[in-house]
Amino acid sequence: MSKIKPLEEAIGHVKSGMTLHIGGFYGVGTPDEFIGEIIRHGIKDLTVVTNDSGTPEEGVGRLLYAGCIGKLILSWCGLTPIVPELVQKGKLELELTPQGTLAERIRAAGYGLGGVLTRTGLGTIVEEKGLGTRITVNGTECLYHPPLKADVTLTEAYMADKNGNLIFRRTQNNFNEVMCTAADMVIASVYKPIVEMGELHPDAVNVPGPLVDILVQQKGALS
Amino acid sequence: MSQLGPKDIITKRIALMFKDGDLVNLGVGIPGLVPKHVPAGVTVWLHAENGIIGSGPPAKPGKEDPFFVDASKLHCTILPGGCTFDTTLSFGIIRGGHLDYTVLGALQVDIEGNLANWMVPGGPLPGMGGAMDLVTGAKKVVVATTHSSKDGSSKIMKRCTFPLTGVKVVDYIVTELALVEITPEGAVLRETGPGVSAEEVVRLTDAPLIVPKSVPQMAL
Numbered sequence: 001m002s003k004i005k006p007l008e009e010a011i012g013h014v015k016s017g018m019t020l021h022i023g024g025f026y027g028v029g030t031p032d033e034f035i036g037e038i039i040r041h042g043i044k045d046l047t048v049v050t051n052d053s054g055t056p057e058e059g060v061g062r063l064l065y066a067g068c069i070g071k072l073i074l075s076w077c078g079l080t081p082i083v084p085e086l087v088q089k090g091k092l093e094l095e096l097t098p099q100g101t102l103a104e105r106i107r108a109a110g111y112g113l114g115g116v117l118t119r120t121g122l123g124t125i126v127e128e129k130g131l132g133t134r135i136t137v138n139g140t141e142c143l144y145h146p147p148l149k150a151d152v153t154l155t156e157a158y159m160a161d162k163n164g165n166l167i168f169r170r171t172q173n174n175f176n177e178v179m180c181t182a183a184d185m186v187i188a189s190v191y192k193p194i195v196e197m198g199e200l201h202p203d204a205v206n207v208p209g210p211l212v213d214i215l216v217q218q219k220g221a222l223s
Numbered sequence: 224m225s226q227l228g229p230k231d232i233i234t235k236r237i238a239l240m241f242k243d244g245d246l247v248n249l250g251v252g253i254p255g256l257v258p259k260h261v262p263a264g265v266t267v268w269l270h271a272e273n274g275i276i277g278s279g280p281p282a283k284p285g286k287e288d289p290f291f292v293d294a295s296k297l298h299c300t301i302l303p304g305g306c307t308f309d310t311t312l313s314f315g316i317i318r319g320g321h322l323d324y325t326v327l328g329a330l331q332v333d334i335e336g337n338l339a340n341w342m343v344p345g346g347p348l349p350g351m352g353g354a355m356d357l358v359t360g361a362k363k364v365v366v367a368t369t370h371s372s373k374d375g376s377s378k379i380m381k382r383c384t385f386p387l388t389g390v391k392v393v394d395y396i397v398t399e400l401a402l403v404e405i406t407p408e409g410a411v412l413r414e415t416g417p418g419v420s421a422e423e424v425v426r427l428t429d430a431p432l433i434v435p436k437s438v439p440q441m442a443l
Contacts, residue, residue: 025273025310026296028289051273051310052350078349087348096348099272100314100356107311120318120359123390124351125342158290170291170307171273177309206309 011037021150023176027059031189045070052076075099109147110181153183164212229399235260250327272353277305318360325361334410336393339385358389370398377429
């Protein structure tokens with residue numbers, strides 16, 4: 001059965017109230033067409049896990065301004081002034097997490113680990129707000145953070161084959177690769193025309209195909 | 224020697240700390256001026272949180288790659304020998320002790336080595352990004368800051384009052400007036416800025432500094 005689906009069918013799997021992993025760093029590597037489709041369907045109360053909230057016009061920022069997000073777990077939201085506003089009104093729950101800890105929480109979920117032990121954030125707001133719990137392991141103080149899994153991961157890739165093997169370009173990867181390990185369903189928006197199996201060099205693949213459930217060909221894909 | 228401005232004094236002194244082949248992460252603001260002062264013959268590999276080693280100058284207009292930005296959101300280039308990777312490896316490099324230096328700006332820094340550089344209470348809410356990982360994991364944490372705030376108050380304090388980025392993490396504070404090393408005994412004035420006396424530095428710092436008998440001026 002082909003993994004390639006039309007945009008509308010693919011995003012039909014995203015329901016209100018779900019937890020989503022969305023790749024991207026300042027919008028680079030964020031699947032923009034998926035964001036637009038979620039807004040068009042009026043999906044609400046999403047918990048979104050992502051590096052940053054982009055801007056009002058780019059990346060996850062568009063979901064925020066459209067009122068689709070109920071809870072945001074990220075490391076940086078400096079270009080979306082609506083965030084503190086929504087938090088103050090009680091319309092948005094915000095969990096600020098150090099970037100490396102966020103990546104490892106996702107990796108722990110995707111790699112079958114019991115959580116993260118890190119010294120990052122000791123004695124800071126991360127500990128004060130109870131995001132990480134201080135424990136001592138072999139004489140070293142650490143913060144424990146639980147794994148962070150999603151219902152659906154939305155990712156963007158530069159190239160893909162019909163088996164779902166994904167290749168990223170430059171800094172498009174960021175959180176995308178690890179997020180593809182940590183959700184019940186992984187949906188990828190592919191920039192270049194999706195190729196036949198055997199056409200991608202196996203050594204160059206970033207995400208193994210069996211981890212990817214659905215491929216959506218971006219509009220205006222160049223050959 | 225031509226007259227250097229405060230930010231060039233700070234960043235030139237920091238650039239002289241590096242040895243050939245060092246892996247360095249530079250924060251936004253003043254640290255961004257460090258690369259132009261790296262001496263000839265010394266190659267420094269710049270690391271960016273979003274997955275770059277060897278990030279180069281900004282891309283020329285019209286040559287921007289839509290899939291390539293540095294950690295400041297600028298469309299950048301990559302130097303020969305550079306590489307790109309995902310966020311988990313990028314922060315593994317940071318926390319795993321593979322990064323020789325991180326150079327960051329400061330809102331406040333104190334003589335115990337605590338740093339506050341991500342949030343002003345009551346101000347906008349940006350988030351910590353990668354800063355907490357950087358100060359925890361890098362081999363050496365260098366704070367690049369002007370000696371005083373715009374309101375004239377000392378940036379080097381007895382105790383930070385803003386939300387912290389890290390506790391007891393700073394190794395060096397470099398200002399246009401001083402190079403201060405944080406040691407278990409306290410903050411030691413190692414060098415003064417060009418034409419600046421140790422007494423002057425002490426007078427302009429709102430925290431006690433340990434002043435050795437002889438404090439040389441920065442050799443810039």
